[in-house]
Amino acid sequence: MIIKDVVCPFCGCLCDDLDVEVDGQTIIKVQNGCTLAEAALTGNNRLPAPIRRTATGWEEISFDDAIRETADILLAADRPLLYGWSSTHGEAQSIGVHIAELLGAVIDNTSTVCHGPSILAIQEVGHPGCTLGQVKNRADVVVYWGCNPTEAHPRHMSRYTTFATGFFVPEAQKDRTVIVVDTRRTESAEIADEFIQIERGRDYEVLAALRAIVRGKGSILPREIAGIAREQLFRVAEICMKAKFGAIFFGLGLTMSSGKYKNVRNAIELTDELNRHTKFTISPLRGHGNVYGSNEVFTWITGYPYAVDFARGIAFYNPGETTAVDILRRGECDAALIVASDPGAHFPHAAAAHLAKIPTILIDPHRTATTPLCRLQMPCTMAGIDAEGTAYRMDGVPIRYKKFLESSYPDDADILKRIHDRIREVQGS
Amino acid sequence: MRAVLNTGRNVPQGVAVEHKGSPDYRAAVSVCHMNPVDLMELGSNEGGHVALMSRAGSVVLTTRVAEGMNRGEVFVPLGPYANRIISAETHATGMPDFKGEPVDVVPTDEPVMTIGELMESIGGVWYDH
Numbered sequence: 001m002i003i004k005d006v007v008c009p010f011c012g013c014l015c016d017d018l019d020v021e022v023d024g025q026t027i028i029k030v031q032n033g034c035t036l037a038e039a040a041l042t043g044n045n046r047l048p049a050p051i052r053r054t055a056t057g058w059e060e061i062s063f064d065d066a067i068r069e070t071a072d073i074l075l076a077a078d079r080p081l082l083y084g085w086s087s088t089h090g091e092a093q094s095i096g097v098h099i100a101e102l103l104g105a106v107i108d109n110t111s112t113v114c115h116g117p118s119i120l121a122i123q124e125v126g127h128p129g130c131t132l133g134q135v136k137n138r139a140d141v142v143v144y145w146g147c148n149p150t151e152a153h154p155r156h157m158s159r160y161t162t163f164a165t166g167f168f169v170p171e172a173q174k175d176r177t178v179i180v181v182d183t184r185r186t187e188s189a190e191i192a193d194e195f196i197q198i199e200r201g202r203d204y205e206v207l208a209a210l211r212a213i214v215r216g217k218g219s220i221l222p223r224e225i226a227g228i229a230r231e232q233l234f235r236v237a238e239i240c241m242k243a244k245f246g247a248i249f250f251g252l253g254l255t256m257s258s259g260k261y262k263n264v265r266n267a268i269e270l271t272d273e274l275n276r277h278t279k280f281t282i283s284p285l286r287g288h289g290n291v292y293g294s295n296e297v298f299t300w301i302t303g304y305p306y307a308v309d310f311a312r313g314i315a316f317y318n319p320g321e322t323t324a325v326d327i328l329r330r331g332e333c334d335a336a337l338i339v340a341s342d343p344g345a346h347f348p349h350a351a352a353a354h355l356a357k358i359p360t361i362l363i364d365p366h367r368t369a370t371t372p373l374c375r376l377q378m379p380c381t382m383a384g385i386d387a388e389g390t391a392y393r394m395d396g397v398p399i400r401y402k403k404f405l406e407s408s409y410p411d412d413a414d415i416l417k418r419i420h421d422r423i424r425e426v427q428g429s
Numbered sequence: 430m431r432a433v434l435n436t437g438r439n440v441p442q443g444v445a446v447e448h449k450g451s452p453d454y455r456a457a458v459s460v461c462h463m464n465p466v467d468l469m470e471l472g473s474n475e476g477g478h479v480a481l482m483s484r485a486g487s488v489v490l491t492t493r494v495a496e497g498m499n500r501g502e503v504f505v506p507l508g509p510y511a512n513r514i515i516s517a518e519t520h521a522t523g524m525p526d527f528k529g530e531p532v533d534v535v536p537t538d539e540p541v542m543t544i545g546e547l548m549e550s551i552g553g554v555w556y557d558h
Contacts, residue, residue, distance in 0.1 A: 010443075039444040045451075051556060058556050112523050120522070152438040183435065184504065185497030200433050200502055201529050252437060256527040260520075287438075307523060323523030345449060345509045348485060348517040348525050349551050356552030369449045369509050369544060372553030 003404045008037040009087070009384030012286030012394035013153050025405055027385075034154035045366045046409070047379035066378050067415065070337065071422035073359045073375070074103055077335035079311070083324045084341030084364075086110040086288035089389020089401055092413040093290075093297040096339060097308075099420050102427065106309045106333070108324040109294035110287070110341050116319060117255040118284045119295065119305050121264035128271050130247070130281040131395045132159070137166035138279075141243035143179045145267060146203060146253020147285050150187040156285065161247070162191060168244075177239055181206070182253060194236055201258040202226035206233070207266040213237040214273040241277040248282040255284075286394035288341075289384065293392035328354040336360040339412060340383075344370035363412050380412035387411045430471055434481065434514065434530040435504045442506040449544060450557060458508030459541045461534070462495035467503075473536045480537040481505070481514050483530050488513035489539045503534060509547050 006018040018037060021029035030038045050066040051058045061069075074080050082100050085093045086109055093109075100107035111119065135142070142161040149156040157163055162178050169175045180192035181203075189195040198206055202225075209225045212218055214237055221230050240246055248271060254263040267282060274280035286292050295305035302308045304317035307324070320326060324343070327333050328351035335358055344352050345368065355373040362370050362377040371377055381387035386407035392398050441457035448454050461479055463471075473479060475494045480487055481503070488510050498504060505511040507527070514532060515525050545555035 035440055036443040040447060043447045045448045053554055057554065058558070113525065113527070116523050148437070148439075151440045152443070154440070183499060183502065184495070189497070197499070200435065200499065253528065256436075256524060256529070258526075258529050260522050260524055319523040320519060320521030323519065325517055325525055326519055326523060329517035329519075342449070344548060344553070346507060346512065348512050348515040349509070349547075350485060350517040351525075352512065353551035366447050367450055367556060369548055371449075372545065372548040372555050373551070 003402070006404060007384055007391070007399055007401050008033055008040070009289040009382070009391065009401060010036050010040040011153050011289060012292060013156055013159065014289060014391055014393040014399050015155050015159065016399055020404060022404065025407065027405070036154060041385065047365065047367050047377060050376065050378045052376040053374070061376070063378065063410065063415070066376055067418045067422060069376060070361045071419050071426065073335050073361060074105070074337060074419070075423060075426055079333045080105040080335045080337065081324060081327055081333035082107040082337045082339070083343060084110060084339040085294040086291035087340035087383065088412050089290060089383040089387065089391055090293045090297045091389045092339065092416055093294050094301065095413055095416040095420055097298060097301045099416065099423065100308065101310050102420065102423050102429065104310045104313065106311070106322055106327060107298070108307045108322070109291065109298065111291050111295055111306050112319070112323045113325065113346060114252065114287050114291060115255055115284045116306055116323070117261035118264045120261035120319060121268055124265055125268050128268065128275065128281055129283045129395065131397055132393070135247040135281070136160045136164050138168050138245040139247040140169060140175055141177045141179070141240055141246040143181065143240070143246065143248040144188055145181040145248060145250040146257070147249060147251025148182065148186040148188045149249070149285060152251070152287070153285055179236055179239065194239065196228055196232060196236065199227040203254055203257060203263045204259045204266055207263065207270050209233050210237050211266070211270050211273050214241060214270070214277070240274055240280065243278050243280070246274060246278065246280040248280065249285050250282065251285045283395060290391035292394055292396060293390065296392050296396070325351045328352070334358050337363070338370055338374070339363045339416070342368040342370050344368060344373050363415055365409065378415055379409055380415055381407055381409045389413070430467060430534045432467070432501050432503045432532050432534050434483065434511070434532045435502055436507045436511040436515070436527045437504065439506050442508060455544055458506045459490050459510045460493045460506065461490040462493050462498060462504040464498040464500045464502070465494045465496065467500050468492055468494060471534065471536055478537050478539060478541065479534050480539060482533045483514040483516065485516040486513050489537055489541050491541060503532065509544055513547065
């Protein structure tokens, strides 16, 4: 059977045009998807049943026991941390926030090690963004800064920019100018009309130089900035100012490098300067399928997009203090619930090591690098495969995940709801 | 050799990311991409092993030539190997220095650890059933 218009849950593009061929409970073919989509949908590395760590290894346990033990661990903790949330749907994320509020816990999502700094910059100077549909139909200049969409978001260029035909851009490859700015000559750089290779960690200077040129103050610039000839920056600034509609996409090259959120702030302010000449927008390339959704859900419930601390009985937000890596690095939390993410693989080891010292519970369909660090793990459905729900694309457009396979696994929202209800029952709230 | 560490996504890492115990994932994320001249000056060949040492720790990786890399810069796909040498310091931003950690790179005959060994070295117990 072929299921049409399946939404790929892997990356923030949330491509919603996949055709998936299913034989019984097995996905045998994925059409229209990229390499990453095919691997995500056809892979089979599911944990068969809940497991608990023992003195000598691991034992299987029932969901009832695992849920009861999870609630007991979280209730007994003074400073529980609830982390992850970006590879599941909004319905599960919402219950997670309510559990955090009941417990007085800290809840953080994966944007903390992804586009958290972008959010900090947006909170300082705003977000002149737009939907991907606008970019597809209007943008004649596209800038990819500190990102490599060819490898991280493989269909971004073919669906929305370089190779996508749009209403006002009928011949994409001829009508669009693509500029890539990076420290490495990546595959994305190879297909750019203009590639600016920056010395590592000096994005802020180049952004500031471009702002100066756009402001008409280019004469003050030195001959070379961050390894780039001044003439190239003049050329690129002119391309941008002459655009009918320009779109900047940026990645972790800005958020993870020296300067972090200040780099992003400078990029937003460059966009601001360009809007004195033409229409220009800027947006982050979001990683996990529903990481944007975790920011949305956290914000509409608590007022804050990530790193929310309920210890005071109200929502408190102070990235750098209430962010997951900092809490783990300080050895501050005494229990952790990890949902739909893998800090064992993606946190610095000094932070991940603390998860092994405390009772850590993992709710995730797969055996991950966090599995060895946890006290118990419960497998669940995969949002977008055997569970439906709401996800947010990288441009903030909500898209409904389809459920196209039946499975015996519980939805993570159902597991979380049972933990939530158990906590309320014990608390008498 | 003194270098600056860059980490990030690539296709092999993304394809194998849901199979953390697999040989494909280990092969995808335990590599150090280097400028060919840097590799030559190091006296190593592609496929040889190097130890990367930072303020946070050290890790042994397999080298791979990357023509597009600047000299003095190395790239390791994000994952548990790169995170062995990334400091948990966030400078009050919540974000570690995943791009920009200074490292020393030296050739070595030491083996590349498995993911299980990496996780057990920080207190984990590998689950492999």
